Amino acid sequence: MKFAERSLTASFTPIYSNVLKDKSRFPFALFQRKLNKSRSPSAYSQKKQPFSNAVMAVGPYLPPRFSVAPMMDCTDNHYRTLARLISKHAWLYTEMITAETIVYQKDNLDRFLAYSPEQHPIVLQIGGSNLESLAKATELANEYHYDEINFNCGCPSSKVAGHGCFGVRLMLDPMFVGKAMSVVAANTDVPVTVKCRIGVDDHDSYNELCDFIYKVSSLSPTRHFIIHSRKALLNGISPAENRSIPPLKYEYFYGLLRDFPDLRFTINGGITCIGEVNAALRAGAHGVMIGRAAYNNPWHTLGHVDSAIYGKLSSGLTRRQILGKYQVYGDSVLGKYGQKPTVRDVVKPLLHLFHSEPGNGLWKRKADTAFQHCTTIKSFFEETLMAIPDFVLDSPVGETPVGRDELFADIHSLLPPPYEVREQELLYA
Numbered sequence: 001m002k003f004a005e006r007s008l009t010a011s012f013t014p015i016y017s018n019v020l021k022d023k024s025r026f027p028f029a030l031f032q033r034k035l036n037k038s039r040s041p042s043a044y045s046q047k048k049q050p051f052s053n054a055v056m057a058v059g060p061y062l063p064p065r066f067s068v069a070p071m072m073d074c075t076d077n078h079y080r081t082l083a084r085l086i087s088k089h090a091w092l093y094t095e096m097i098t099a100e101t102i103v104y105q106k107d108n109l110d111r112f113l114a115y116s117p118e119q120h121p122i123v124l125q126i127g128g129s130n131l132e133s134l135a136k137a138t139e140l141a142n143e144y145h146y147d148e149i150n151f152n153c154g155c156p157s158s159k160v161a162g163h164g165c166f167g168v169r170l171m172l173d174p175m176f177v178g179k180a181m182s183v184v185a186a187n188t189d190v191p192v193t194v195k196c197r198i199g200v201d202d203h204d205s206y207n208e209l210c211d212f213i214y215k216v217s218s219l220s221p222t223r224h225f226i227i228h229s230r231k232a233l234l235n236g237i238s239p240a241e242n243r244s245i246p247p248l249k250y251e252y253f254y255g256l257l258r259d260f261p262d263l264r265f266t267i268n269g270g271i272t273c274i275g276e277v278n279a280a281l282r283a284g285a286h287g288v289m290i291g292r293a294a295y296n297n298p299w300h301t302l303g304h305v306d307s308a309i310y311g312k313l314s315s316g317l318t319r320r321q322i323l324g325k326y327q328v329y330g331d332s333v334l335g336k337y338g339q340k341p342t343v344r345d346v347v348k349p350l351l352h353l354f355h356s357e358p359g360n361g362l363w364k365r366k367a368d369t370a371f372q373h374c375t376t377i378k379s380f381f382e383e384t385l386m387a388i389p390d391f392v393l394d395s396p397v398g399e400t401p402v403g404r405d406e407l408f409a410d411i412h413s414l415l416p417p418p419y420e421v422r423e424q425e426l427l428y429a
Contacts (some may be wrong), residue, residue: 042398067091070268075141077333088314089306100128109140114144124148129165153167153170174211175215177212185220191223194222194225195228196226197327199232200234217263228268229246229268230248267289275303277308282408298349299397303398319402347367360390370384
């Protein structure tokens with residue numbers, strides 16, 4: 001399959017680990033602070049924040065107005081490589097990696113933590129419920145120069161929130177989350193953030209969500225929260241059902257913007273296209289995180305981020321050119337770790353690149369056959385891409401999808417009553 005009329009220069013730097021020469025770290029300690037005793041909501045916004053140096057964006061990158069959610073078995077190195085080819089400025093997240101995995105695999109960390117420098121800005125999401133493991137994992141991860149570290153308090157999987165006793169279950173123990181975030185922050189120089197839901201099971205009132213935010217931000221340097229605007233149900237429903245059955249309550253998210261003006265909040269959940277991203281931003285969100293839509297339809301989602309969200313020029317690459325560059329990357333990593341990754345592993349994120357386009361179904365059927373015998377990405381493309389018409393391969397990204405303009409139209413008239421710090425919360429001072 002011919003990729004372009006002109007030659008393509010490979011832009012990929014091999015995946016490697018950046019090793020810090022200075023491995024000194026802040027001492028292992030839990031931050032504590034004295035809380036303002038006032039119970040009025042305005043007092044929270046007016047009191048001085050001792051951790052104000054923790055900011056939402058770091059380094060030379062634009063702020064995370066748009067980010068791709070961490071998704072297990074989805075946002076791996078292969079997907080992030082594709083995503084960065086499409087968008088230069090979207091913030092990318094790793095899959096959740098447990099602290100115990102990082103500690104246990106300390107002699108094999110490249111397999112779990114290494115990435116190419118083109119993937120910046122990139123955030124490492126970690127999970128766990130053991131403070132010592134979180135401290136060690138954070139220090140080990142420093143060698144890989146992630147731009148932020150995010151702590152998972154939102155995963156409803158039974159393996160995580162059930163037997164694992166972390167993920168969204170940690171929302172029931174904000175005191176521990178505050179300690180955990182202090183431990184993580186004490187062992188890294190980059191900002192730390194929390195991703196959570198708006199509640200768990202029957203603990204789903206707006207005040208309970210505010211209590212969680214208040215305690216975690218008071219006990220740690222956490223200044224940025226990514227809020228999935230659904231609660232989690234831990235009664236046996238699947239993670240997929242937890243993304244659809246609990247109702248969205250965007251009014252909770254925008255209530256947090258009102259009641260915690262010195263913090264930064266990114267909205268997540270139910271937003272499916274760039275038009276809706278801009279609607280959320282116009283309504284006041286500091287950032288928007290998209291998950292499945294960015295994975296299942298990367299071209300029409302990520303392809304508009306740079307221009308429509310950041311006001312910058314897009315890469316201008318066609319899908320034919322993107323695949324040419326991806327081929328260079330893919331063939332360079334095949335079998336890097338024994339028999340992994342395979343052609344199927346590397347190609348997996350590409351299977352949604354032609355979402356709803358002519359030839360998409362035939363291409364996927366050809367892919368199923370090619371997986372059985374192709375040993376390189378080049379041979380895979382040669383056998384399968386003939387199914388996609390040239391006008392699809394060579395067309396620009398097209399118009400920005402509008403989405404549901406009304407999604408946040410009246411949101412500020414639906415906000416819950418303002419949060420007031422209750423007397424019992426002051427026990428955390």
